[in-house]
Amino acid sequence: HTRIFRVAIDGPAASGKSTTAKLLAEKLGFGYIDSGAMYRAITFKCLRMGISPADPKNATEIGKLAAATTITFPNMTSVILDKKEDISSEIRSSTITSNIGGVAANKKVREALAEMQRGLARGDYPETFEGRKGVTHHGKSIMGMVMDGRDIGTVILPDAELKVFLIADSQIRAQRRYDEMVKRNKLESGETVEKIKAELEQRDHEDRTREVSPLKQASDAVELDTSYLTIQQQVDAIEKLILDRMDHFQE
Ligand code: CDP
Ligand code: CDP
Incomplete structure (x- = not known):
């Protein structure tokens, strides 16, 4: 195998992990694992x-x-x-x-x-x-993959080349999920932003407090608060981190 540049993206529900991971993988020609x-x-x-x-x-x-x-x-x-x-x-x-x-x-x-x-x-x-074609960086072709979840940077890939921990205000996260349901015509009757917020907070609590592999920020992860960022800004910020780290990546 050639070495693969591994990007771990963790964070609570609806912080923007999968949207960001997918767009990054598309842009850089990397694999994406949800x-x-x-x-x-x-x-x-x-x-x-x-x-x-x-x-x-x-x-x-x-x-x-x-x-x-x-x-x-x-x-x-x-x-x-x-x-x-x-x-x-x-x-x-x-x-x-x-x-x-x-x-x-x-x-x-x-x-x-x-x-x-x-x-x-x-x-x-x-x-x-x-x-997937990867990126050409300083004349070298580099393959990579982005994996998002809760324990990728802490347990699954503790030596990932880049770890990012996304966070966002829970009111904003609930509103995003609500908007997403409206957009996809998937809003179930009785669904409100408040209900979604309570469900997200409950799941985050379960994820943070379970005994095995809880949701936790790795000590060497870069934290990014997406509350007031656009999706494009999130993607650009992480892309920059990836390209910076690639300067020192030995295939
Ligand atoms: O998209 P959303 O954040 O709502 O959920 P997801 O990323 O599809 O994950 C669903 C659930 O799977 C999470 O609430 C976690 O309980 C669990 N999960 C996990 O335990 N470890 C991971 N690496 C990924 C997900
Ligand atoms: O994967 P995770 O559960 O962390 O979140 P997601 O499904 O990627 O994102 C939740 C929703 O927030 C999606 O509908 C995104 O389009 C939206 N969103 C975002 O990720 N970032 C923003 N700055 C604004 C909206």
Whole structure:
């Protein structure tokens, strides 16, 4: 393998991780890995099999299920379950979001997904980098990948070439999610900004306080508050950090 420049983007829900990561990957010709989609995929599989993620009695079974699952990202938007099923849109439902906590807190699930995520970042699944060209930096061609999540900089890729921790005011994050639902015509009846804000804060609390791999800023991560930034400003700021670090990147 040639060495891959790894960018880890972590932060609370709706801080702008996936939007920023995808645009960066597009701009730089890097691979993009949405680790949250992998927790969503396991939750999807559990629910379809009638296994409740919230019931502690199911923890062992869910851990085994995760270890026997493959999740791949053949292009910037698709999430493929077990090499055959495109579940990209199914995993975004509110049912999945409200059931994900039990899956994300499961130690065996995290171990299985961690191994897959490190493999994805190393290039073990070639579809991640299909058609990606990387950047030419000072005459050198460099391939990279952006992975977003909660524990990428702390646990999954502790030696990532760049770690970014995105934060934003929770009122602003809730408003963004609300606007996104309106735009996609996905606003469910009774949904309000306040309700979304409460749900985001509850999930952040669960993510920050769980025992295994909690949401936490790595000591060497660059913090970026996106509350009053445009998406373009977020992308530009991180792109600059990437290009600066590439000066010292040995392939
Ligand atoms: O987009 P949003 O922030 O709402 O969610 P996501 O990134 O798809 O992640 C959904 C959930 O998966 C999070 O609330 C976490 O509980 C879990 N997750 C995690 O535990 N570790 C990761 N690296 C990524 C997601
Ligand atoms: O991946 P994560 O849950 O951290 O957030 P996201 O889904 O990338 O972003 C949440 C919403 O905020 C999306 O609709 C973005 O378009 C929007 N947004 C943003 O990310 N940054 C801004 N400066 C303004 C809006």
